Amino acid sequence: xxxxxxLSRIVNALWFQDIGTLAYRYSVGRPKRIPSLSTFIADNxxxxxxxxxxxxxxxxxxxxxxxxxxxxxxxxxxxLLYSLYSFEYKWILMGWPLHQRLxxxxxxxxxxxxxxxxxxxxxxxxxxxxxxxxxFSIVFPIFIIAANEGEPVLYNCGTRLRxxxxxxxxxxxxxxxxPRHPQNQQKHQQAAQQxxxxxxxxxxxxxxxx
Numbered sequence: 507x508x509x510x511x512x513l514s515r516i517v518n519a520l521w522f523q524d525i526g527t528l529a530y531r532y533s534v535g536r537p538k539r540i541p542s543l544s545t546f547i548a549d550n551x552x553x554x555x556x557x558x559x560x561x562x563x564x565x566x567x568x569x570x571x572x573x574x575x576x577x578x579x580x581x582x583x584x585x586l587l588y589s590l591y592s593f594e595y596k597w598i599l600m601g602w603p604l605h606q607r608l609x610x611x612x613x614x615x616x617x618x619x620x621x622x623x624x625x626x627x628x629x630x631x632x633x634x635x636x637x638x639x640x641x642f643s644i645v646f647p648i649f650i651i652a653a654n655e656g657e658p659v660l661y662n663c664g665t666r667l668r669x670x671x672x673x674x675x676x677x678x679x680x681x682x683x684x685p686r687h688p689q690n691q692q693k694h695q696q697a698a699q700q701x702x703x704x705x706x707x708x709x710x711x712x713x714x715x716x
Contacts, residue, residue: 525647526595529654537599552677553594553604559673560587584629585622586611586669592621592649593658608670615667617658625649 530537540546564583570576590611597607611618628645629638 522647522650523595526650526654527599529651530596530599533654534596534599538601549598549604552681553607555677555680556604556608556670556673557587557590559676560670563669563673581623581626581630582619583669584626585619586615586667588622588625588629588649589618591646592625592653593618595650596654608674612666612668612670614658621649621653621658 527537560583564580564587567583568576568580570579590607593611594607597610602610625642625645628641631641632638
């Protein structure tokens with residue numbers, strides 16, 4: 507899976523980013539202005555580090571001496587990771603920082619596990635790297651477009667799935683970054699309100715386009 511991650515990062519710079527931007531402009535409109543170039547670069551580099559470490563974490567869970575449980579944990583990791591891949595283009599253009607993107611996935615994890623299941627299944631169809639890489643490159647743009655067109659069903663089950671906490675802590679240590687305090691309930695509600703506002707803007711944009 508690590509070679510597939512590296513391939514996706516390379517193709518991202520050449521193709522996926524353009525697809526994400528065009529899909530966002532069509533579905534939502536003009537992206538928010540970037541606060542500063544240095545902040546944008548730092549956020550993206552930290553995101554890549556988080557994703558790489560999370561992939562390593564997923565691979566470690568797959569070798570646990572618990573046949574069925576280890577496989578289930580691995581698939582849950584991959585579903586969340588693929589959902590992050592798909593929605594990150596949209597959320598970055600909306601101006602969401604990395605900690606808000608991760609909080610949103612961990613809080614609404616049932617939706618994002620379900621969203622990532624098809625891509626996790628497709629990429630696990632073959633053990634050959636080239637075949638998996640080709641399948642990923644062909645199908646992934648559809649998930650980027652769907653992430654811009656669709657609207658997550660907000661479902662806070664009351665239990666936050668903190669699978670990203672370990673890799674965030676490790677990344678903070680590696681980059682000498684001060685850890686953030688956990689987001690309180692009010693900030694989660696503000697994120698949900700922002701998502702609903704974005705949905706209304708998206709619907710209005712579609713009406714204007716037609």
